[in-house]
Amino acid sequence: MKKTFIYSTVAQTVLLTIAGTAIAAEDGTEQLDTIDVVTEGSMFRMGEVPFHQAKSAVAITREQLDSQNVDKLDEVAKYQAGFANQVFGNDTNTNWFRVRGAEVSQAVNGLPTFSYGFFTPYVNSFGLEAIEVTKGADAMTFGAAKSGGLINYVTKRAHKDQIGHGEFKTTFGSHNQYGLAADYTGTLTDDERLRYRVVASYLGRDGDWEGTDNQTLYIAPTLTWDISDKTRFTLLTGYQRDHGTPSSNFLPQEGTLVPSPRGYIHRRTNLGDPVKDTETNRQYNIGYEFSHDFNNGLSFNSSYSYSHIDNYHRGAYAYPSAYNADWSPLAPSAAGYSLSRAVVFNDGKAISHTTNNYLTWNYDNAWLKNTLVVGTDYRHNKVDALYSLYGTTSNTNLFTPSVGWNQAQDVSAAPHVQIKSRQLGFYLQNNARFADKYVLGLGIRHDRAEQREYTSTQKVKDNHTSYSASLMYEAPFGLNPYFSYSESFNLPTGLSGDETLYDPNITRQYELGLKYIPTWLDGTISVAGFRAKDTGALVGNGLGATISSADPIYRKGFEVQADVNFTSNWTGTLAYTYTKSESKDSAGKKTRQPLIPTNMVAAKTAYSFTEGLLKDLTVGVGLRYLGHSVTSKGSLYSHARLPSATVVDLMARYAITPNWIAQVNIDNVGNRRYVSGCDYYCYYGAERRATANLSYKF
Template sequence: MKQKTLSTLSLAVWLALNSTAWANDVQQNDVQQQELDTVVVKSSGTMFKLGEVPFRQAKSAVALTAQQLQQEGVQKADELGRYQAGFTNQPFGSDTNTNWFRIRGAEATQAVNGLPAFQYGFFTPYTETFGVEAVEMTKGADAMTFGAANAGGLINYISKRANREQVGKGEIRANVGNRQQYGLAADYSGSLNADKSLRYRVVASARHAEGEWQDSDNRTLYIAPTLQWDIAPQTQLDILSSYQRDKGTPSSNFLPQEGTLKAFPDGSHINPRHNYGDPKNDTESNKQFSLGYELKHQFGKGVSFNSSYRYSNTQNFHRGAYLYPSAYAADWSPLEPSAAGYTLSRGVVFNDGKMQSHSADNRLNWQFKNAWLNNTLSAGVDYRRQKVDALYTLFGTTASTDLRNPSVGYGQNQDVSSAPRTHIQAEQLGFYLQNQARINKLITLGLGIRHDRAEQTEHTRTQKVKENHTSYSGSLMYHAPAGFNPYISYNESFRLPVGLGGNDVLYDPAITKQTEIGVKYLPKAVDGSLSVAAFRAKDKGALLSKDLGATVSNPSMVERKGAEIQADVNVLDNLNVGLAYTYLKSTSQDSTGNTRNPLLPKHTLALKTAYQFNEGKLNGLTLGAGMRHVGSSVSSQGSLYSAAKVPSSTMFDLMARYDFAKNWQAQINVDNVANKRHVSGCDYYCYYGQGRNVNASVSYKF
């Protein structure tokens, strides 16, 4: 790997020294990239602090618009990576109340409007996709942006907010679908004065959907008023707020390996619709509220100041029964459920409490330009403070159930009286300095350093942990002729996970070091883009799920490496083709050697296409299709079927959109058209992937 890194660096330097003959080509490449910039750049709510366009960054970064999410039929946030390289999508299946993200084989950090969202158990934020304007994603380690970041990468939701171009415009959308899906949403922007310097926007939605499991469901109410004020020509203030309430019967996707990964003795499998929780007793209510601001000021001569702050408050009540992963012998060795009369014990997970968090980020940017240099320097400080106060247990008790007749477990007493109080306070202060230099329009050099001071206290058990950590980043991209841009980058991530592990001890710090090489290509001949990336990462202190789902800090080093190919090409003016391929190898290193990590397929492939009719009777009609192939993975070592192969699966999606009148649009999406029963992954449990999902919508935009 070291030789490959040096070879790539030598190639970039050689190309720089031989750049004169290619000046015209580079200039044309700049024009192409400038056109690309206008499509994806958003100045408000972005997490890209240096103002970089995702495709021009020397790392794997992507931006998706609300229109792209709508075309793909994204309803749950964790569906947005289905056609993106690097993603392991919904490894625990489609949950009614949780978004499951894995990028490059590790968890990703979620953020809203450039500030990280608090993530801890049932206090992880739900995201209403109708309220999202765009989604930014960075794949892989990145400590520079937020400091405390998961090793998989970053996902930033940019919420719809008031802006001058939107005044007087709005949308009303209604949707229906299978499994009792229905909803109504509205979006409107207006002005509070004649010169439109004070603007408002209100986004609201209400919807209902049943879960994959019988009698599970979720009802969501969302409203997000925002205000934007042009205080002066150089100063703008955004006030952002949102309220969301989710209520329903939660799903519990945890299933035994026998009956899913392998058939029962009679050759049958567990029905994906069977509910092995207790829909008569299981319940969840989640309320989340946020209020914050974004302030931008231009001092002139390239100097600008950005300040942002958000307060979040979440109240959660969750009670849900779940199956044990297998039957057990007297020595607690796992047994197949069929050997125990198909009867499995159950536990109850219970959470009742609230979370409060404060996040702030303040930075100065200085952009300097001359004939040969375009340089941006960013210096800032961010701070976050989080507090959790809740009753929580994974080990409530209830009656056993029968895998062949789950209703025998309904309406049984659930005892969660032993749930201990968890009272955690976490703080982190970070200082960062980043610089990006574009030299002679041929080379972009990026450097970054960040220092974080993190502290966490668990008051009930009188535990405390402190960690000071310095992270580094560096990157080099060469802007070669014909849109060919090779790059190399090094990034780190750091996080002190909030919460108590399954051993009732605060987590260890999680630190990742990653090297990436790749090429980004903007071809002249066609309208589109192609990116290829290869990475290698080592994780220390990664979180590991054990036995009944309890999480602990992994004592072993985790090594991940892989390659990704992403293409998006307009083959014709009205024909688009997309491809996303991922190769991933993730192993844990311990005294016994390398063990392959569960839930993570080595190969995934997604293809999609969309054709738009632009003349004749079919004018305004767009037809789309997609294919998603998920390769084989393995189950956990020590589970019932230890390190067993989880077979691959292939699903097909269809889409049709029709602009049938002025301002009117109808769309239908069908995911997993064949309703293929498939196992999305296994650890100690197994998880069924999403079945057929049909959703139709009609919208009026004005």
């Protein structure tokens, strides 16, 4: 891998040298008006706002996060088309996303986060000012990208227009939820060129399963320096500590999907060991963003992030069923409701370095507006930990789970896992607007990826070139049809359930859509259909681990999203998603993939009173319909169909004064018990949760 490191060093140096030479050449030139950087932390490099991109992309604002009272980020897309949310239930400390029937990559401030097992960053929602989403395959942005798409979290930083402003917030709610948060932006110089922002929060709450909980402490100081009117540097730091008793939401199909002879399992049943189970996760982050405008349409951007995660996790879990002598699944009721258990154990650290540097050239004349981006990025990840899925502990009983609590757990056989992964990417993108009507996008990217596991002396290496192309026609009356082709490439980190390194995961996707900005209505409407083929996708092995699929997975779907303002104080959202995901073996036999509902519908509306006794009160209601999905083939109830479910959410917000805001959110107001998904296990959906906030903004 020394060659890759040399290539990376040379590539980064070339771009930095070009930028440095151009900056030096500018010394003594006349300074122009201040440029407001509106894309700090963004993954959208080509300058187009999401709705005008020839693909399914969306930006979720801070105001939208607040209106939904999002304190756990996999709740963010309840009313976004294409998402299947919390398919594994409402975990205490993990965000679960499925987009277009596949997992997504996550990033912070435009740089992808490292993800492996319990070393997946748990991003704090209060520290964000926006979330960007690209649905579907996209290798151009990060290189290593999962098949479902990309989610980028833009953290808060010190903007000039926020100097002297801030927020204090208190939170209380069901499940013993409580929290405090603060946010303030200030300046260190009279000319406001050197600014700082400090964001801090503490949030604690119990999980949906008996005896589980999590407490999160978060602090993120940032510093922004306007070196000149054309040059800006931002230092980003963060620390987060999560501690609690992890959830054990893996339940057998008998008693959840179908009733057992003794009925259904209570949704708060904990088949783990809340006395012995524990987890502590510490995250440290530091990085920078640098931008410089050379004039004449040429600009340079550079960013870097260092992340260090220390994780200690020990949690018991039950097997999904009892077993016959030949290891075929057996209903727990046939074995006296006794289930064998194992212990998942992780103790170690993960360190990652990620950097991205690119030049942008904007050119326009009477008939052409063109944006060209050329860049290179590099990431280096290291894992050093004791890790095992199969520590030993006692059996438990499905209807008397406390017999499995406070039992001995033996994790002494956990092997020492040492993994290093590196990836270097070169990319070239061009976006051209012809005659103010046609938008053509083209992209090519080459990645060199390598991964080593030193304990078992395994190595996997792959070089891959990805392509993308899109065309949008901006027709009269706000109608914008488009077509796009995109690819994604990912070399998953870690050892599979077969104790081998994963195969590369490659996706090719076609998308046809229409984006509509009506002249007769304040809002946007988008329609998209897609087809995708995944090779090397990760699938469950039936024992809580994943392996690379030997067969391709074919996905197709249809999405509708409408966000409108009917009047100045009445808003509405409608999201519809159809997804079909199935594998096809060498004989052409199709098998539907688990966990993915065929149909989902979400709709919400909010009304703000502007006069009378209810002045300054906003009330809202939302409805979410989760269509049927299926269980894994070969499970206890192989390919059984899950029932659909509908839940209702309520919201009320009252502006006591322009500065004091009170808000109440109730999700699943009817406390509907439903199964959100099944593979070999089944997972209950989130139960009713009520939260009240009081915030003071100044």
